[in-house]
Amino acid sequence: MLSQPNQYFNRHGISTPPFRFFYGHLKTLWNSASYYCRLQRSLPIFVVSDPDFLHEVFIKQFSVFHARKPTMLDNIFHDIFFSSGSKWRRQRQVISPTFSASKLKMMSPLINGCINDFEKKLPIHAENGDEFNIYLYYKRMTMDVICRCAFGIDTDVQNNQNNIYFQKVSEFFDTSGIDTNILFRFAQLKPTIETLLAGYETTSTSLAYATYELARHPDILQKLQAEIDQLPLESRDYDGDDEEIKKYPDYDIVAQMSYMDMFVSEVLRMYPIANRGIQRHAMKDTVIQGITIEKGSIIYSDIHLVHYDRELWGPEDPYMFYPERHQTKRHPMAYIPFGVGPRQCVDVSSTIVESIRLDEGIALT
Incomplete structure (x- = not known):
């Protein structure tokens, strides 16, 4: 035998x-x-x-x-x-077509709004000098992006620690025996579950690895910062709210960030999704x-x-x-x-854009 x-x-x-x-x-x-x-x-x-x-x-x-x-x-x-x-x-x-360049440009203000909320959390820990698990923040931020861009809803998931959306999705991903989960029995929930499966864990995990490498390589962080400082940043309303307007690179400017692109590519080479x-x-x-x-x-x-x-x-x-x-x-x-090939991830552009925007935000913080 x-x-x-x-x-x-x-x-x-x-x-x-x-x-x-x-x-x-x-x-x-x-x-x-x-x-x-x-x-x-x-x-x-x-x-x-x-x-x-x-x-x-x-x-x-x-x-x-x-x-x-x-x-x-x-x-x-x-x-x-x-x-x-x-x-x-x-x-x-x-x-x-959902992930075409024109559609991603339309999503930019929504993504910028999520990044802005994420960045507000970091100075608190920096001032106190305490250790914290940034992966938990990335998971909330990623869910925020998905909810705003895919479903058109603002769940306030980054600010509300007891947010019901985050709790239920976390329970879902922590459940062993995914095929037996009761959520799968409801046909009307399948599109929502599938969208979360496509982006929730993958993007947040990649961003955590990117942060890890930035912490290990301050010289690379300086190169990224230098590239960001040289780019013109367009002032835009980040999410339709005039209360706070912050400068972020738009979609076309992100495409010009050659070193940032190499950095993200290296993260995904060493830690593939x-x-x-x-x-x-x-x-x-x-x-x-x-x-x-x-x-x-x-x-x-x-x-x-x-x-x-x-x-x-x-x-x-x-x-x-x-x-x-x-x-x-x-x-x-x-x-x-x-x-x-033909069956590669249909959301490649969106994932890369979100990763670059978040890495840019980390470098600026």
Whole structure:
């Protein structure tokens, strides 16, 4: 039984090292492998970090790998994350215009208002010199952005510590066994839940990592501050309220912040949003690099190994935080924090814009 996986993959043109008790192939995989394979029950699973192999899966042979691995959530959700085929294509066409440049420009005052509320919280801790968990503030700020931009409501979530919206969403994300949560049983709540899933944890976590790296690298913070100081800032009403008007860079100015863009890209390289790997489901038999991929097989992208590959991200140490590495053109599959191909995150622009705006706010504070 122990040799069954080896026999299966050898039969399909995949060389495997001989079985070794206890540690298995761990040392070999760690030192040299660009992909490895295993059988989950009878399901072949390929975990891949080879960029050319991944390019075949996510780009060139998208028609074969257009679906994700089937899960129990498929019967609960029918949204863009879990759907496939014509249903996915139609939803993608409907959702994509929401995150166009023109729509993001319209959201700028709303995002600025959320940032303004967030920034008011920081001086209190700075004056007292006390330690605090900034991630909790980021979660509230991110929810504020989602509620204002996606649902058109001001929940005051950043100021009210007992806000019912924040409490319920926090309980939802802290609940194990997500598929059994009672919220999923109410069809009318699905769009709201799916929107929160798309942005709540991902953006707040990325911002927390960005703050961590700024604290570790004051020289990078100074470079960001210098870039911000050189940019013209447009005075605008941040949220339709004349009580307080604050200067923030508008959408077009944000697009000119080259060092800030490199900084955010480096944060997402070292701490990718989809850190567990993006997977695709083979809808029919195919061949990639001489390897037979049978219908039903699952391909996982090992994003961590891709983002820390010395050949892809050298000559600087890939474990070193170095924004300037993004000045060099890399392999198209070297940087995949949002996924890649037609099914990559539809909200990429919005996530980057929000991250840049918040990092700009931190540097100014």
